[in-house]
Amino acid sequence: MSSERVVIVGGGHGGFQMAANLRSEGFAGAITLIGEEPGLPYQRPPLSKAFLKDGDAARLHFRPQAFFDTNNIELMPGTRVSRINREARHVTTATGTEIGYDHLVLATGSRNVRPPVANLHLENVLSLRNLADAADLRARLSAARHVLVIGGGFIGMEFAAVASDFGVEVTVIEGADRLMARTVSGAVSKHFLALHEGRGTRVRLGRFVSELLDDGTGRVAGVRLSDGTEIAGDLVLIAAGVAPNSELAAEAGLSVSNGIDVDTLLRTSDLSISALGDCCNFPDPVSGNRVRLESVQAATDHARTIAKRLTGKPAPYTAVPWFWSDQSHFKLQIAGLGSGADEQVALEPEAGGLVVINFAAGRLISVETVNSAAAHMSARRLLASGRPVAQAELAAHNYNLVDYARAV
Ligand SMILES: Cc1cc2nc3c(=O)[nH]c(=O)nc-3n(C[C@H](O)[C@H](O)[C@H](O)COP(=O)(O)OP(=O)(O)OC[C@H]3O[C@@H](n4cnc5c(N)ncnc54)[C@H](O)[C@@H]3O)c2cc1C
Structure with a gap:
């Protein structure tokens, strides 16, 4: 054409x-x-x-x-x-x-999805999708004292990490019982919960915000949870999915x-x-x-x-999906899709690092890593090769993805 x-x-x-x-x-x-x-x-x-x-x-x-x-x-x-x-x-x-x-x-x-929460129209209630949103958020962040993040997914947690670097108090409110639950394993959620709490961020899991509170001038003053608890805050990021x-x-x-x-x-x-x-x-x-x-x-x-x-070279889409998220000095990388996993092996190769290997029916389907770039790259190579990787083969290499990828 x-x-x-x-x-x-x-x-x-x-x-x-x-x-x-x-x-x-x-x-x-x-x-x-x-x-x-x-x-x-x-x-x-x-x-x-x-x-x-x-x-x-x-x-x-x-x-x-x-x-x-x-x-x-x-x-x-x-x-x-x-x-x-x-x-x-x-x-x-x-x-x-x-x-x-x-x-x-x-x-x-x-x-961005607008969750069913009353008073979303209040001043200093923002969401983040485009450059204009980010410029607005950045300007307001420098004047904020206590930031509330509604939604503990990738974007909410990345923002929480930056906001706490600004020296602002941060509270994250997440409806699920763990962070980033839609995309990562329980082991990775736990790892990041410890990371954020270790930096002073408060994380309320399994809680839903029902209402944003008005300070009387049309500006947000905090949130009310569905159990009636109130949490004060002067800047709210809505990060409730897309x-x-x-x-x-x-x-x-x-x-x-x-x-x-x-x-x-x-x-x-x-x-x-x-x-x-x-x-x-x-x-x-x-x-x-x-x-x-x-x-x-x-x-x-x-x-x-x-x-x-x-341009005349049709071929199906077969790329191995991979993702990343940077939160403070921690880099999460995911190779493959782990949603069908029936077995997981978690390793902590070095301080602060984590490798979670996901299997379905005894075959490798995805690998989540934290600060382990070499393991991530090996996982991508293995998954892209199209050659099935049996759990037993990896076990024989002590689940060391780098060694295994070199050997095959
Ligand atoms: C804050 C933030 C951080 C992110 N961080 C990461 C990350 O670390 N790693 C990662 O892999 N992904 C990340 N993502 C996700 C990633 O940016 C998206 O997956 C990616 O941009 C998708 O590309 P896209 O072209 O499908 O859509 P987009 O890049 O969203 O582009 C769609 C464009 O279409 C325009 N548009 C929509 N409708 C119309 C219309 N009718 N007419 C004209 N224009 C229209 C929109 O305005 C928009 O500009 C992040 C996203 C956000 C918002």
Whole structure:
């Protein structure tokens, strides 16, 4: 499709990578990258980490404007797409402009969930998804005395770590009985609970916030939990999970379940439309289950897979998922998906470090590491090889992933 036009909706991680990969794969047609956020596409992970400390927004850009000019990528920032017309093959922006496509890529990401809590409108109640949110949070953090974080997932805990570095009192309130429960094993949750409590952060597990308290001037003064307990605080971060931005696709009649449904080639139910990243769910090549991942690596690998297909080199998406989270001086890395694990082996190779090896039916499926980069890289290599790794084989190497990966 060398003389055709690819339109990409969403100028985040996946959208940017999609445009860049199309060019690096030799696509010669027109590329239009439409994103509702202002400015150049930027990296999101530092928003809950380095950016809160240094406030350096320019460092977040993937590439300068010159990159888009040189590669003939038409960038349309500050533009929201409000409709897809599949018959006419065009999208319509919120201001009514119609933009035609031969192939459309939906890279619309996800948005923060608003939990059922009263008074979310109060001043100093924030959430964190984009650069504007992070700049606002950063400005208010420097004046805060007691921060309350609602939600003990990755973003909530990364923010808690930074806030406590600022010398602010921090309390995290999490409804589940452990931290980051959706994505990590019990051993990793426990490890991070000890880390955060050791730094003075208070963590209330198994508690739900029912109401935010007003100081009488419209500003937040704390929270009330469902058991009636009140906790004072002058800045609240709502970090209660995300939902896929799949409405555009659903309204156009595409198949949508937990996100936009795609096949192993990342095609939607309309073969002229692909979807990638946080907004799509795809068949996991290992388990066969449909999964939706919220990670930079998935968005990036999805973009690569689609770019290859659109330039005549189709191949299914088979990359091993991996994730990371930086909390204080601890780096959590996860290779593979551990949700189907029926057995776990946890090791503490060095002070502060942790390796959790997850097995299903006696086979390696995922590895979670804390400050153990070598074990993480070995796990990724082993999982990517496609060769099944039996638990007994690893046991014979004392579960030392680095030694085992060298030996096979
Ligand atoms: C604070 C924070 C920290 C994170 N840290 C990590 C981390 O450490 N490691 C990791 O792997 N992942 C991390 N993530 C997750 C990671 O950033 C996402 O998984 C990744 O950005 C997904 O890429 P995407 O292209 O699918 O979506 P996004 O990067 O979210 O981009 C989607 C874009 O589409 C735009 N859009 C949506 N609808 C429309 C429309 N109708 N018209 C035009 N534009 C539209 C949105 O405004 C957005 O700019 C973090 C996320 C956040 C918010």
